[in-house]
Amino acid sequence: MISQLSWKIGGQQGEGVESTDRIFSTALNRLGYYLYGYRHFSSRIKGGHTNNKIRISTKPIRAISDDLDILVAFDQESIDLNAGELRPGGVVVADAKFAPTIPEGVEARLFAVPITAIAEELGTSLMKNMVASGASWGLLGLPMEVFNKAVEEEFGRKGPAIVEKNIEAVRRGAEFVLEQAGGPLDEFKLEDADGKQKLFMIGNEAMALGCVAAGCRLMAAYPITPASEIMEYLIKKLPKFGGTVVQTEDEIAAVTMAIGANYAGVRTMTASAGPGLSLMMEAIGLSGMTETPLLIVDTQRGGPSTGLPTKQEQSDINALIYGTHGEIPKLVVAPSTIEECFYDMIEGFNIAEQYQIPVIIATDLQLSLGKQTAEALDYDKIVINRGKLLNGELPANEENRLFKRYELTEDGVSPRVIPGMKNGIHHVTGVEHDQEGRPSENALNREKMMDKRLGKISELRVTNAIKADAPNANPDLLIIAMGSTGGTIEEARTRLTAEGIKTNHVMVRQMHPFPSELLKPHLDAAKKVVVLENNATGQLANLIKQNNGYHDKIRNLLKYDGTPFLPSEIHKACKELN
Amino acid sequence: MATFKEFRNNVKPNWCPGCGDFSVQAAIQRAAANVGLEPEQLAVISGIGCSGRISGYINAYGLHGIHGRSLPIAQGVKLANRELTVIASGGDGDGFAIGMGHTVHAIRRNLDMTYIVMDNQIYGLTKGQTSPRSAEGFKTKSTPEGSIESTLSPLEIALSAGATFVAQSFSSDLKQLTTLIEEGLKHKGFSLINVFSPCVTFNKVNTYDWFKENIVNLEQFPDYDPSNRIAAMTKIMETNGMVTGLIYQNKERKAYDEMIVGFKEEGLAKQNLQLSREDFDKLLTEFK
Numbered sequence: 001m002i003s004q005l006s007w008k009i010g011g012q013q014g015e016g017v018e019s020t021d022r023i024f025s026t027a028l029n030r031l032g033y034y035l036y037g038y039r040h041f042s043s044r045i046k047g048g049h050t051n052n053k054i055r056i057s058t059k060p061i062r063a064i065s066d067d068l069d070i071l072v073a074f075d076q077e078s079i080d081l082n083a084g085e086l087r088p089g090g091v092v093v094a095d096a097k098f099a100p101t102i103p104e105g106v107e108a109r110l111f112a113v114p115i116t117a118i119a120e121e122l123g124t125s126l127m128k129n130m131v132a133s134g135a136s137w138g139l140l141g142l143p144m145e146v147f148n149k150a151v152e153e154e155f156g157r158k159g160p161a162i163v164e165k166n167i168e169a170v171r172r173g174a175e176f177v178l179e180q181a182g183g184p185l186d187e188f189k190l191e192d193a194d195g196k197q198k199l200f201m202i203g204n205e206a207m208a209l210g211c212v213a214a215g216c217r218l219m220a221a222y223p224i225t226p227a228s229e230i231m232e233y234l235i236k237k238l239p240k241f242g243g244t245v246v247q248t249e250d251e252i253a254a255v256t257m258a259i260g261a262n263y264a265g266v267r268t269m270t271a272s273a274g275p276g277l278s279l280m281m282e283a284i285g286l287s288g289m290t291e292t293p294l295l296i297v298d299t300q301r302g303g304p305s306t307g308l309p310t311k312q313e314q315s316d317i318n319a320l321i322y323g324t325h326g327e328i329p330k331l332v333v334a335p336s337t338i339e340e341c342f343y344d345m346i347e348g349f350n351i352a353e354q355y356q357i358p359v360i361i362a363t364d365l366q367l368s369l370g371k372q373t374a375e376a377l378d379y380d381k382i383v384i385n386r387g388k389l390l391n392g393e394l395p396a397n398e399e400n401r402l403f404k405r406y407e408l409t410e411d412g413v414s415p416r417v418i419p420g421m422k423n424g425i426h427h428v429t430g431v432e433h434d435q436e437g438r439p440s441e442n443a444l445n446r447e448k449m450m451d452k453r454l455g456k457i458s459e460l461r462v463t464n465a466i467k468a469d470a471p472n473a474n475p476d477l478l479i480i481a482m483g484s485t486g487g488t489i490e491e492a493r494t495r496l497t498a499e500g501i502k503t504n505h506v507m508v509r510q511m512h513p514f515p516s517e518l519l520k521p522h523l524d525a526a527k528k529v530v531v532l533e534n535n536a537t538g539q540l541a542n543l544i545k546q547n548n549g550y551h552d553k554i555r556n557l558l559k560y561d562g563t564p565f566l567p568s569e570i571h572k573a574c575k576e577l578n
Numbered sequence: 579m580a581t582f583k584e585f586r587n588n589v590k591p592n593w594c595p596g597c598g599d600f601s602v603q604a605a606i607q608r609a610a611a612n613v614g615l616e617p618e619q620l621a622v623i624s625g626i627g628c629s630g631r632i633s634g635y636i637n638a639y640g641l642h643g644i645h646g647r648s649l650p651i652a653q654g655v656k657l658a659n660r661e662l663t664v665i666a667s668g669g670d671g672d673g674f675a676i677g678m679g680h681t682v683h684a685i686r687r688n689l690d691m692t693y694i695v696m697d698n699q700i701y702g703l704t705k706g707q708t709s710p711r712s713a714e715g716f717k718t719k720s721t722p723e724g725s726i727e728s729t730l731s732p733l734e735i736a737l738s739a740g741a742t743f744v745a746q747s748f749s750s751d752l753k754q755l756t757t758l759i760e761e762g763l764k765h766k767g768f769s770l771i772n773v774f775s776p777c778v779t780f781n782k783v784n785t786y787d788w789f790k791e792n793i794v795n796l797e798q799f800p801d802y803d804p805s806n807r808i809a810a811m812t813k814i815m816e817t818n819g820m821v822t823g824l825i826y827q828n829k830e831r832k833a834y835d836e837m838i839v840g841f842k843e844e845g846l847a848k849q850n851l852q853l854s855r856e857d858f859d860k861l862l863t864e865f866k
Contacts, residue, residue, distance in 0.1 A: 029866070179864065201865045209861060215851025218657055220650075237861065241842040242849050246657065249683040253650040256643065260623065260654025263641060264662070265847030268654065338782050374865075379858050386853055400588045401731050418847055419621045419639035419655065429642035432705055438589065439642075 001191045003058045006065045007136065010082055011074030013044060016129030019154065020072075021052035024133050025371065027150040027351065028056055029200040031142065032193035036487070037371035038064045038564070040426050043225065043309045049077050054371075058191050062337065062487020064373070066568040069188060070139065072109075072132050074115075076100060083108065089187060093135050093177065095128065111135065111177050118172045122165055130166045131173035138174030141184025184355070199374040203341040203367040203484075206374060207297055208233035211269060211380045216321030217243030218268040220257035222250055222276060225309050226365045227299040230271040248266050251276035255283040255296065262293045263391070263428065265418035267349050271297035274316050275306065277360075281323040284358050286430045288328025291406065291414065291453065293352035295345075297361045299368040300483075302562050311562030314483050315535035317543070321512045327450070328455040331359045332512040334482045336467065338374045340509070341367065345495035346382055349461055354387035355456050357411055360400025364534065366564045367484035388415045394423040402426045402436040408448060412456040417426045457513050465510035466518045470525070475504040476578055480519075482540055485532060485565055492570035501578055508540060518549040523550050530577055532557040532570065582611040585620075587637040598749035598775030598786075599629050599696050605752055606636060606665065606694065609759035615663055623652035625668030625677065629696035629775065632667050646677030649684040649693065656689050659845035660835050663763060664691040670711040671701050674730055678710070681732075685739040685768055690833040692762040692769045694733070696749075698777035699784045706780035716783065733814045733825060736770050737807060742828040743769035745812065746821060748789055749776070754822065761824060767833040774822075796823030805829070827847045 007024070025035055036055045042048045050560065052071035055065050068085040071078070073094040080103060083092065088107040095115040102110050109329045113135050119128040130151065137147050148167050155163045178184065201209075208230045211219070217238060221231040235245040243266075248254040254270040261268035272280070276296045287294040300316045302308025331351055335344045344361055352359040399401060406427035407414040414435075417424035425505050427437035432449060434440040467486075477496070479489050486507045493503045506522050508515075523529060523544075531541035531554055538556040545551050555577050559565055585607035593599050610620055620638035624630040626645035633640030639662075643651045652666035666684075673681050673695045684693065700718065701707040708722035710730040717724050736744045743765045747755040755773060762769035774789050794817040796802050802823075803809060810826035835841060842849070 144803065199865045205865065209865075212861065213853050213858060215853070217846055217849070217851070218654075220654065239838070241853070241857075242840065242842055242846055242851070243656070244838045246653075246687075248650065250659060251681050252647060255681070256647040257654035257657070259643075260641070260651035260655075263651075264655040264658035266658035266847075267851065268658065282644055283647065290641075302815040325783060366800035377862065379855050380611055382853065382858070383773045402587075418659070420618060420659055420847070422616075422618050425618055425637060425639055426641070429634065430644055431642065439631075551793050 002187070003191050004061065005069040005188060005190065006053060006055050006067065007040060007070045007072070008019060008051055008068050008082060009051040009072040010049065010078030013042060013048045013050040014046035015074050016126070017050050017052055020129040020133045021054065023150045023154050024137065025054050025200065027137070027147040029198060029373070030146050030150065032195040032197060033057060033190070034060050034198070035200060035371070036061045036063060036373070039367070039369055041310050042251070042512050049081055051078065051082060056190065058193050060373070062196060063491050063567055064488070064564060066566050070136055070263060072136050073100065074128070074132070079103070091139065091185065093132060093139070095132070111180055113173060113176050115173070118176070119169060122172070125390040127169040130169035130338045132171030134173030135177040136435045137170070138178050139181060139185050140190065142190070144174065155526065190264070199377065200371060201338065201374055202229060202369050202371045203338050203363050203576040204229035204299065204369065205233055206341035207340050207345050207363070209363065210342040210368045212237055212241065214267060214346040214349040216267040216269050216349060218258070218261045218266050218474055219245045219270065220248050220254040220261070220268065221245065222248055222254050222272065223272050224273045224276050226301055226368045227273050227297065230297060248496055251279040252283060254285065254293070255280040258289050259283060259292050260292055263419070269295040269297065271299065273299050273301045274303045274319070277319060278323070278395040282325070284330065285324040285326055287326055287358040288324065288330055288453065289430045290428050292428070293356055293357035294358040295348050295352050295361070296358065297363065299549050300362060300364040312445060312564045313534050313560060313562065314364045315539065315560070316362060316505050317511055317539040320362055327454060329357045329453050330512065331353070331355070331357060331457065331460060331462070332362060333359070333462055333510055334362045334508070335367065336483060336486045336507040336509055338367070338372055339377065342377050343381060350385040351460070351462070352388060354385055354413070355460060356387065356416060357457060364483040370484065386411055390415050390417050394421060396423050405437050406433060406435045407447065408435060412452045442487055460513060461515055462510050465507060465515040467507040468504065468522060470504040470522060472502040472504055473525060475502045475526050477501060477503045477526065477574055478522055479532060479574065480506045480507065480508060480529060480544065481532040482511070485534070488565045489532065489570055490568050491567035495567070495571045496574055499575070503574070511543065514543055514547040519544065519548055523548055523553065526553065528555060528577065529553045530555050530557050530574055532565065534559055534564070579614055580616050582608045582835065584617055585610050585637050589635055591635050592631060593628060594779045596778040597628070598698065598777070599632065601749040601752050601755065602694065602696050602773055602775055603632055603635050605755040607616055608756045609763060610638070612756070612760050613763045618666065619661070620663050621655050622665045622667065623648050623655060624666070625672035627669040627701070629667065629669040629673050630672060631762065646672050646675070647680065649677060649680040650841060652691055653684060653689050656691050656835065657846065658734055659847045661845040662845065665694060666691060666788055667694040667696065670697040671709045674710045674732055674738060679864065682735065682739045685736055685770065686741055687740045688740070688768045688831065688834045690768070690835055692771065694759065695770070695772045696775040697772050698775050699779055700777050700781040702777045713783070731814065731819050732772055733819055734811065737811050737814070740743050741770055741826065741829050742767040744826040745769070745824045746772045748774045748793055748822055750786060750790070750865065751822070758824060765827065766836070767831060792820050794821045796821060796825070812848065
């Protein structure tokens with residue numbers, strides 16, 4: 001019995017790789033397994049190799065695996081490109097139609113199943129993904145009825161006849177392969193999962209759900225990979241809660257529309273990726289200058305320019321912190337787990353209103369799109385705090401005076417009103433202004449207003465601004481990272497510990513303002529520090545050096561080829577750096 | 579009920595004496611009072627440029643944003659609170675150069691709001707460069723040999739983009755301008771009002787006298803039917819874009835905010851944000 005295995009399906013884009021993966025993983029989720037998925041895809045709709053990999057485990061996992069147990073291939077290219085990942089004794093299930101062969105040097109068992117032939121016999125070659133998934137499910141020896149239920153849900157809206165045909169395709173695929181193999185493969189017999197149904201989602205869905213929970217009722221956005229799922233989810237859900245999504249003409253319109261709606265009192269967000277964020281920079285300055293709450297999600301992908309639009313990278317951090325001209329207060333947070341994707345939205349909307357600043361939530365492609373098991377999300381943690389937003393009746397202003405929207409207060413945050421409120425009229429402008437919002441070039445006023453705005457965030461720390469796992473008083477290595485890489489680091493650490501290398505681990509979540517005081521004791525305690533990130537220039541490492549120093553201790557571990565780190569890569573690099 | 583005086587404030591505009599924008603300011607104040615608004619029910623969102631300052635000169639909620647983006651900001655305000663009356667405003671550079679993309683899409687989106695452009699055919703605040711509205715051959719600091727680009731016709735663009743209300747006026751004609759803004763405010767949808775608002779400092783060609791000589795007032799055509807889109811386009815072309823009055827109105831098409839499924843009359847900003855436990859559980863079920 002094994003406690004985990006990795007399964008991958010590959011083919012041409014548009015061939016049903018996505019739907020097969022969806023049904024396969026839904027069925028596994030129903031059985032209570034923990035799952036972690038990785039999508040390899042290109043910026044095109046049809047054609048080009050694509051593959052989805054899922055790791056299946058009886059225990060929580062948050063990383064892709066180094067190797068592969070089962071590869072389902074629709075074409076020879078999928079075998080040639082992925083067979084190298086197969087561990088010795090791995091299995092390839094491939095369509096007999098293309099007379100599949102295993103590349104030299106790869107020790108794997110091949111099951112050539114007449115996938116297309118069976119599908120065509122049943123009416124349409126479109127069903128070949130069902131035959132293939134049935135075959136691989138069969139090899140695992142998992143209960144068929146759970147798989148059939150998932151098929152039923154996928155095709156239910158197309159009517160019972162279609163459902164039945166697809167279930168038959170699954171049955172035939174399983175039947176064929178089991179005859180060839182002589183029954184389910186013992187080496188792939190998974191231990192039973194706990195049977196408890198878990199949440200299974202991508203980071204973008206967790207964030208979109210977090211939006212709804214946070215009371216966000218409007219979204220303005222322009223489609224972009226890998227952010228679009230957020231708007232697609234919200235356009236389905238927000239109308240049920242009175243809101244809507246507007247697909248704007250560009251990202252500048254998206255962010256300024258969000259600013260207008262926040263000014264007028266509705267929690268409103270936009271989401272994009274690097275190219276969109278670049279366009280939004282001037283408007284983010286408007287939000288900071290006018291102290292208008294704003295929440296933006298940046299799903300980082302490979303840059304610069306169009307870069308690698310469907311690949312993993314963490315290279316927007318500098319742009320998010322420094323991109324706007326002039327100096328404004330802002331918060332930049334990078335969630336490091338799927339659960340944080342959800343909770344950070346709620347906290348992000350609260351902070352945007354409590355501090356009246358722009359808040360940027362920066363994920364990366366793997367966190368945004370990798371489908372994975374999430375811990376139960378807690379309704380009781382959904383708390384909405386709108387800060388100094390006033391409601392009810394306002395006292396009349398003095399003759400010829402306006403409401404002091406930018407009143408100088410001890411904490412720098414001023415009372416806020418929204419349009420429509422009597423006696424609340426004030427002016428809002430991106431020009432430097434006085435306490436009523438009137439343009440002012442007065443030097444003393446300028447200093448006071450700059451200090452007020454920038455001072456607001458001096459003590460701002462989000463929940464778990466850093467997340468530390470520091471079992472060693474003086475570790476050989478402190479590994480620091482951000483975003484989706486935490487789970488992979490954990491696996492590498494287990495191997496390092498087994499080899500006697502003591503490691504501590506910190507995920508930095510708050511990128512700006514930088515929580516240097518929280519990081520300091522960890523940096524002090526470590527003999528060496530490895531800062532691991534998916535970019536070419538070490539943006540996080542530079543932030544640490546800028547804020548904390550420790551230039552002599554810090555080493556970069558960088559990967560910018562578009563793929564996420566594997567546990568083995570981190571393990572090897574850390575050993576070398578130690 | 580508020581009078582136009584209540585839409586005044588004590589801020590002295592920084593416009594040059596004689597600037598056309600003073601009359602546009604007065605017309606907005608009068609129109610707002612005439613349609614029965616209270617100051618707090620009005621939000622004026624403006625762009626950047628001389629005319630962009632207008633949001634600070636009207637006693638109403640006002641937001642002076644960034645160059646070219648008054649329209650998306652204003653649309654956000656309207657979506658957040660349908661109970662507000664929303665005016666977006668700015669100059670021809672703001673709306674027809676840097677913000678042209680937003681102008682076309684705001685027109686076709688057709689939210690219930692009014693867009694007033696103060697069109698002086700030049701960049702004033704940056705001290706005299708060409709604008710998309712400048713005539714060919716127009717000499718400015720950035721076109722010392724005369725502009726070699728063709729002049730943009732915002733009214734033709736508006737019609738072809740699906741505008742439901744297109745009007746044009748002249749800042750000297752306060753009566754017509756006030757009436758058109760009132761009509762725009764009452765129109766259920768996006769209303770574009772382009773206003774010839776002369777720049778007395780940098781534009782020595784398109785002067786008050788020049789406009790008086792060249793404007794073609796629709797009052798001259800008693801049979802003109804503003805519901806006829808083809809006639810509207812023809813009239814704009816025949817007059818080389820110098821026609822004033824209500825040029826086109828489509829009363830049939832519903833405003834965007836009326837067509838959003840499930841969108842309530844009550845401003846979204848006033849609605850409850852809290853998600854019930856039951857709704858939350860229902861949302862989670864989809865991920866199981």
